[in-house]
Amino acid sequence: MESAAHRRPALLDAPSNLGLRPPAPGLVPGCYKAPGVYRDHGLLTRLGAVDAGVVTPPRYRPDWTPGSVRNEEAIARYSRLLADRVAALLDREHFPVVLGGDCSIVLGTSLALHRRGRFGLAYLDGLDYRHDTEDVGAAAGECLAMVTGLGGPLAELGGTRPCVRPGDTAVLGLRPGDEYAAEAAAHGLRLVDAPTVRADPAAAADRALEVLERADLDGFWVHVDADVVDGALLPAVDSPEPDGLTFDDLAAVLGRLLASPGAVGLDVAIYDPDLDPGLRGGRLLTEALVAAFAERDGHLVRA
Secondary structure (H helix, E strand, C coil), X not given: CCCHHHCCEEEEEECXXXXXXXXXXXXXXXXXXXXXXXXXXCHHHHCCCEEEEECCCCCCCCCCCCCCCCCHHHHHHXXXXXXXXXXXXXXXXXXXXXXXXXXXXXXXXXXHHHCCCCCEEEXXXXXXXXXXXXXXXXXXXCHHHHHCCCCCHHHHCCCCCCCCCHHHEXXXXXXXXXXXXXXXXXXXXXXEEHHHHHHCHHHXXXXXXXXXXXCCCCCEEEEEEHHHECCCCCCCECCCCCCCECHHHHHHHHHHHHCCCCEEEEEEXXXXXXXXXXXXXXXXXXXXXXXXXXXXXXXXXXX
């Protein structure tokens, strides 16, 4: 079979904002507009991608009861719809590129792979490993914990948990001192922090690939949360943090991951056009994605 890395990209919009808190009373998170920005900057044609359309999310509800997850039932329904659409693209030998939306979309992409076999996960983000706390409330703050088996009903959308085994997961770009890092490492996740990625993106990707390219895995998915980029360079995210990656770092580490024959798909999440006057951040994210796929395709040509 043709390696996943040779497959043609297929852009699938997943404009869900269900996993976030309201940014202010009476407002909804603007990340649902992000797919349109990527498309406006020519991502479809620049990747030579198939247009796979959109998975329309349910209505956002701002209400929240402490101890629950906001929009939990809607996220569960949406995740199953998204999983079906991703699975259909994989069946057609495409390379899904899922344009979020908030990072709870990784629940749907992980569910699609969980139904197919044993897959790994490259998670480019802070950490999103909060769980079992009364004050989280938003799935986007705990979605990595959920896909690796922690938390409530959203952690077992496939009927069993986890969707992705902790030991099959590599996190790249977390900030040093994250309060959940020790617990995540103890559970078996491979953690590669932002300073390590900045020092040598290719070597950092190789550390992740030691986990993700194992023979007992059927492949791996790549999740990109835009707040992996330094908050001074990209403030247009829900929770900007300092000391993150540059756009060049992101393109380099992502290109190395996508060049792996085990990579089966990608999603990008959490960029909020409402927080980005002039949409400069959206343009730079688009450029990073284009550069990463160029690195992937160049690697395949050289090989």
